[in-house]
């Protein structure tokens with residue numbers, strides 16, 4: 257049962273509903289409500305599906321697809337170790353319904369709990385925008401005010417503005433996981449996290465996948481060695497076309513496959529008999545489904561934040577200080593907080609969760625504000641193979657501490673005992689350290705279970721363990737794949753800890 261909110265005339269507005277706390281966004285924002293709020297009035301506002309991106313259209317369902325797809329796509333790996341694992345088929349509708357049967361139930365019960373069961377929370381199932389400092393107006397005209405407001409409004413897919421991008425066959429990550437059936441041909445546009453995860457999913461499930469990128473490599477935000485290795489392996493697994501810009505998507509006949517038109521252009525030098533000019537080439541691909549995975553935009557523009565005077569950074573996110581307080585003219589605004597994709601450019605759930613813990617504490621302990629922890633932030637791409645990374649790339653380390661102070665080791669998975677067991681020709685563990693102190697500056701892995709292998713390196717970097725102490729200060733289980741990390745650590749040119 258929901259408590260009724262106090263309603264009063266707010267200066268210059270229709271009757272406003274007033275709360276102690278309003279949270280915009282039910283993703284990471286939903287976790288802010290603890291028993292500390294009992295007896296007070298809290299509103300969670302969400303114009304989308306309750307539970308936000310990670311639960312409904314992000315981390316959780318993608319990984320629930322990625323695991324089965326990795327089994328479906330393991331023919332080549334099995335063949336390397338003399339096992340014939342030909343894929344008979346995938347029951348796509350059953351897979352989809354198992355995934356969303358679980359997820360939709362969690363979203364529904366989370367909504368019911370906040371809306372119908374907790375007596376101090378109200379759910380406003382509408383989009384809102386700022387109409388003044390600490391004042392919000394919903395699409396239907398409800399005016400909401402609060403002593404404290406948390407903006408946890410996330411991000412949304414951004415699409416190139418090309419003809420045909422609104423055709424029914426064109427999807428983003430928001431819709432592509434609920435297809436009625438497994439598409440025969442999928443064109444994936446983009447080369448970042450979402451694109452390579454879905455290319456691996458559809459390939460593993462049995463679709464024909466063509467991934468088209470503007471540049472020459474996939475995952476270009478990663479260390480060069482990892483990006484190059486991943487691109488090489490992905491190109492052997494599914495069809496990767498480089499150097500093409502999407503221009504137009506043309507509908508098919510009778511709802512048949514669409515045609516995606518790409519172009520590349522270059523400046524041609526003057527030849528004998530021809531003038532210098534721009535030449536263009538085109539690529540046309542037919543597809544049952546087109547996945548546009550071309551980045552995500554923070555939901556700042558849709559909130560009219562200027563009405564609340566909030567600062568926006570050059571990256572298009574809301575500016576916050578170390579306590580996650582929103583800023584106005586560079587100064588923190590009392591009672592205004594932000595977290596997640598709308599305030600940081602990592603766009604990662606574990607970062608949003610950490611920021612939510614900071615805000616949850618600071619909201620109820622104004623006398624004991626806690627700072628967020630900025631580094632090191634790890635990430636993993638659950639493609640085939642996996643990619644995982646933390647800290648500086650080799651180039652960033654060189655730029656930061658100087659080439660003479662950087663030591664790098666690239667350790668092949670195939671050169672450690674478990675790598676022999678796997679007959680692995682894929683995995684790479686690259687470590688970057690400061691040769692003066694042995695401090696790890698970055699760690700980058702591509703290969704089997706890269707996300708799990710990275711975690712001890714995140715731990716070492718988080719707690720200041722130097723590379724040699726990490727390698728020799730503990731037993732490494734033999735012959736586990738984690739020996740690849742041990743060997744990489746020992747390959748760095750760093751001070752000896754004296755441990756044996």
Ligand SMILES: Cc1cc2nc3c(=O)[nH]c(=O)nc-3n(C[C@H](O)[C@H](O)[C@H](O)COP(=O)(O)OP(=O)(O)OC[C@H]3O[C@@H](n4cnc5c(N)ncnc54)[C@H](O)[C@@H]3O)c2cc1C
Nearest residue numbers: 281283284303304308309314315384410596597603604605
């Ligand atoms: C396909 C995909 C896979 C991903 N995989 C991973 C992964 O494996 N690991 C990882 O760490 N991260 C992953 N991410 C990123 C992760 O999902 C996000 O970083 C995280 O969910 C952001 O949480 P948030 O709380 O900031 O926002 P969200 O969870 O997006 O919540 C914001 C909510 O605000 C609501 N909202 C927005 N504007 C308004 C408004 N004006 N009025 C009312 N409500 C509004 C939205 O409806 C939404 O429900 C993935 C993302 C995608 C898209």
Ligand SMILES: NC(=O)c1ccc[n+]([C@@H]2O[C@H](COP(=O)([O-])OP(=O)(O)OC[C@H]3O[C@@H](n4cnc5c(N)ncnc54)[C@H](O)[C@@H]3O)[C@@H](O)[C@H]2O)c1
Nearest residue numbers: 416446447448449450451549550551552602603636637638
């Ligand atoms: N496993 C994970 O942690 C995970 C998984 C998925 C998403 N995410 C988060 O979501 C964020 C967004 O993911 P994403 O893959 O959409 O973004 P991204 O920034 O990683 O990649 C976007 C890609 O689209 C391309 N692109 C952009 N505009 C284009 C255009 N007009 N035409 C052609 N190509 C274009 C870019 O060159 C790039 O290859 C990620 O940065 C990540 O933080 C995380």
